[in-house]
Amino acid sequence: MSSFVRHIHRKVHTLQGERQTALDLARGRSAFILTSFLLLYALVALRVLELTYIRPYFLKQETPITASIDEVKPISKETRGKITDREGNILASNVAVTALYIDPVFIQNKDDAYKDLKRIFPSESAETLRNRVFSGKRNILVRADLTPQEQEAILQAGYPGLIFRKEYMRIYPQGEQTAHLVGFVGSDGKGLEGLERIFDKQLNKGEDVTLAVDLRLQYAMHKALAAKMKDFTAKAASGIIMDIKTGEILSSVSLPDYDPNTFSDAKPHQRFDTNINGVYEMGSTFKILSTAALFESKDPDMTLSYDATKPLVSGRFKIHDYHAEKRVLTIPEIFMHSSNIGSALIGQDIGTDTLKTVYRDLGVFDRINVSGMTTAQPLVPKPWRSVNTLTASYGHGIAVTPMNMVQAVGTIANGGVKTTPTFIKTTEQKLRQTRILSEKTSKQxxxxxxxxxxxxxxxxxxxxxxxxAGKTGTAEKISASGGYQKDKLLSSFIGVFPAYDPQYLVMVMIDEPKGNKKSYGYATAGWTAAPAVKEVVQSMAAILGLPKNTDLTKDTQMVGRLQEIIDQSETSQKGSAKLASN
Known part of the structure; x- marks a missing residue:
């Protein structure tokens, strides 16, 4: 019996052991499954947290790749102000665009992504696209301005690492027409050139800038210059229109130019603004300044004459006339025939100190500030020798920017009161006036x-x-070795109108024009720059509705007396020549 009971107890213990083992196994499996679910839930929660909070934060905070000057990128600032012309036409503005960025971290199959992007953007460089897809960096700009069709194609491709962002891109609706004047901004929204750079702080505060330029006149000047460049196979051309009374620059064009919307394609010579940054020996247009210095310092009668019968020698230098009259010339004849000999004698007559003082007062020795944009430094002889007084009287040996010339001649034509060029529209005529020359000198x-x-x-x-009213100027350009090149000319004309009460100044400069059949082979200013000024003045009259002067009395009075002096001079010298021959 006892053995039977012991056997039964052993069986019970065995069954209990097996049941406990099974129960422990079931508990272990349950714990494993529960732990697995908890881990999976934690991973899902972390992914949701990363997508909802962490990733957007870093996408927002991470600085995009800095663009060099050869890469156009959208601007993140919506508030940058507009630049407009005087009539409110937009020259620069921000517009909303959809930009595409790529985060390679979230692109699993990069080869497929590259192929799809190449298909969607066939004009993009294959190498550039591949570098962006396989880059180790994050949030790289792929395209700054997506079309609706491109956006749809990106969505269809279905890559999580391709990200749309709303951006604000700077656009320039007038393109190359106002490129040098307006300039452009970089990828960070900061102005890099032109007035975009000068007024960067003001524009980034959301303030608009209204320029003095009249877009209609800008187009007229651009058209005239482009035509003359083509007609005379010229290297470059530039032009300026200024309101003499206010100093407002109504047009400033420099060719060749570029499109600021794609400034990365522009070559350095295209981005070079001749009117501001170029310094040139202007030639005979400088005779306006030296003759004004004569009137201001000597107050001579127009009949004052100088002997231009033969070249003027100063040391090893010999000064000739292009079309030599080979006779004694009065002041009107020297100016009308553009005699270098006569102008050099005028410089000699008034003296170095007086000439330099007037030139300095007219602003051709120094940089000038035009609404924050500073011109290049004029090249002035140092040391200034006696021969420099002679050559500077007819525009050689001294180099200035076109803007320097505009200020100087504008001052002379403005009754002798200093004209200060400005790119910004003025709401009222300036009250402060600085007199540089007498009104009498201005009229003469x-x-x-x-x-x-x-x-x-x-x-x-x-x-x-x-x-x-104006003056031609044809200067031979200096070679790299220092000598003058007879076949490379700088031809310019600077004029004002109407002559009896000037309101506007127009300057045109043609760089290295080549004579053609219509100009009888001449490339001088009278054949190249002067006709361009005529076209611009005609356009201005039509655009601005300027009335014609039908009363010729004022015009006759201006030149009548001078013509009498010239006639008397020519008659007198013909008589003298006849007597000498007898």
Whole structure:
């Protein structure tokens, strides 16, 4: 019996042991499954947290790749102000765009992604796209401005690492027409060139900038310059229109130019603004300044004459005339015939100190600040020798920017009151006036400048009814070795109108023009720059609705007395020559 009971107890213990083992096994499996679920839930929770909070935070905080000047990227600032012309036409503005960025971390199959992007953007460089897809960096710009079709294609491709962002891109609706003036911004929204750079702080505060430029006149100047460059196979051309009374620059064009919307494609010479950054020996247009210095310092009668019968020698230098009259010339004749010999004698007569003082007062020795944009430094002889006084009187040996010339001639034509060029529209005429020259000197110079157009080398600038007054200038360019090149000219014309009460100044400069059949092979200013000024003045008259002067009395009075002096001089010298021959 006892053995039977012991056997039964052993069986019970065995069954209990097996049941406990099974129960422990079941508990272990349950714990494993529960732990697995908890871990899976934790992973899902972490992924949700990463997608919802962490990833957007780093996408927002991570700095995009810095763009060099050869990469156009969208601007993140919506508030940058507009730049407009005087009539409110937009020259620069921000517009909302959809940009595409790539985060390679979330692109699993990079080869497929590259192929799809190449298909969607066939114009993009294959190498550039591949570098972006396989880059170790994050949040790389792929395209700054997506079309709706491109956005749809990206969505269809279905890559989580391709990210859309709303951005604000800087656009320039007028393209190359105002490129040098307006400039452009970089990828960070900061101005890099032109007035975008000068007014960067103001624009980034959301403030608009209104320029003095009139877009209609800008187009007119651009068209005239482009035509002359083509006609005369010129290297470059530039032009400026200024309101003499206010100093407002109504147009400033420099060719060749570029499109600021794609500034990365522009070559350095295209981005070079001749009007601000170029310094040139201007040639005979400088005779406006030296003759004004004569009137201001000596107050001579117009009949004052100088002997231009033969070249003027100073040391090893010999000064010639392009079209030598080989006779004694009065002041009107020197100016009208553009005599280098006569102008050099004028410089000699007034003296070095006086000439330099007037030039300095007119602003051709120093940089000038035009609404924050500073011109290049003029090149002035150092040391200044006696021969420099002679050559500077006819625009050689001293180099200035076109803007320096505009300020100087504008001052002379503005009754002798200093004209300060500005790119910003003025709401009222400036009250402060700085007198540089006498009003008498101003009137005398306007008479001479009008004479150049009616009787001299500037005839091709004349526009009936608008009394253009001005001066031609043809200068030989200096070679790398230092000598002058007879076959490489800088031809310019600077004029004002109407001559009896100038309101506007127009300057045109053609760099290295080549003579053609219509110009009888000449590439001088009278054949190249003067006709361009005529076209611009005609356009201005039509655009601005300027009335014609139908009363010729004022015009006759301006040049009538000068013509009498010239006639008397020519008659007198013909008589003298006849007596000498007898």
């Amino acid at each position: 110079m306007l008479q001479l400048m009008r004479l150049v157009v009616t009787n001299g080398t500037g005839g091709n600038a004349e526009v009936a009814g608008y009394s253009v």
